[in-house]
Amino acid sequence: MARTKTGQTRESVFRFVREQLAQGRPPTLREIQDEFGFRAVETAREHLTGLVAEGRLTHEPGRARAYRLPLRAGGKPPLLVPLLGRVQAGALTTAVEDLEAWVPVQARGDSSELFALRVRGQSMQDAGILEGDIVVVRRQTQANTGDIVVALVNDEATVKRLRKGPRGRIELHPENPEFDVIVRAASEVTLLGKVIEVRRYLETTPRVSSE
Template sequence: MMKKISAKQQRILDFISEFSLEHGYPPSVREICAEMDLRSPSTVHAHLKKLQEAGYLEGSDHKSRALSPTGGPSMVPRVPILGRVTAGMPILAVEEHIGYVPFEGAVGGGEYYALRIRGESMIGVGIMDGDLVIVRQDLSARNGDIVIALLEDEATCKTLSVTSDGVWLLPENPAYPPIDGTGCQILGVVKAVYREY
């Protein structure tokens, strides 16, 4: 989740980005002190910690050389790609952190992640085989939402339909049958589709 940062923190972030692009590695705490006209390395450490907590820097141990911006100079928020989900018949949900994808909407709050779609059951709403869907982690969804649902240990991407005769997971392709969603667990709501080609 990306949080608001102060003007000083934005300046530090811009400096880290520009320095990293120019040198191929981030600046040291002392270099940040010099650039920002700060005397105390602990002040820089405090700003770096805030930037890391806000999602603008990634790394470890609060050593600035180990920290790197989560995007280019524009700092577009990114969400982790956690694996594959089916848009066909349900397949085993595999969680594997395999990279990042940019998503501006991640600033609004909540946990987001991306999943690679396998299958063609959602082509009617423009979700194609091989696309990445950006999902907001949520345990509930509204009727008509496109959701990632878990049935036993299998995850699927479908449109949620709650009717008087039960819960259904509907494909958006007439070649696929509706799935009885009774007892399914909602893992999240699809917020966007990302196509890499």
């Protein structure tokens, strides 16, 4: 066979494993074997052991589907958090019906404290939070002045910057001069959580424009 010995196959194997891993589906040796049409399992295994030797994969011997991408020291493991379609009074349940998608995020802690929301409106545009952006929120009922929070006012969820005003008042500041500051008694505001990540997808249209 005139196949060159440049490691192309190994590169392809790596990409295949990486893509499967991203989908939460670490491949078995035989799945890799089938993907590339190897006639022997051992061929797949040799590529993987090679990649482990190069430091591009890690492996837990003896376990099934046990090849992983190496986590950097200090790197937080990813979590999947639910993107909620609507935020309703009080509950903030993760009901299946409200679940739009699972968003992978990198944050420490219990992922059940986290959820994601799609931003509506321009009230925070000067803070770099634009309409359509997705914010990742940690559920918490307390926050500090200066935090960007998700709060429930009159049964409506809103993203604003929090300031604690005099006499226990809660101020919700937009970051857009065209919007007004919301000032309420603490009892009228339910703090749902604090925004810990903002995300924007610039490309919602398909890549290849046609017909």
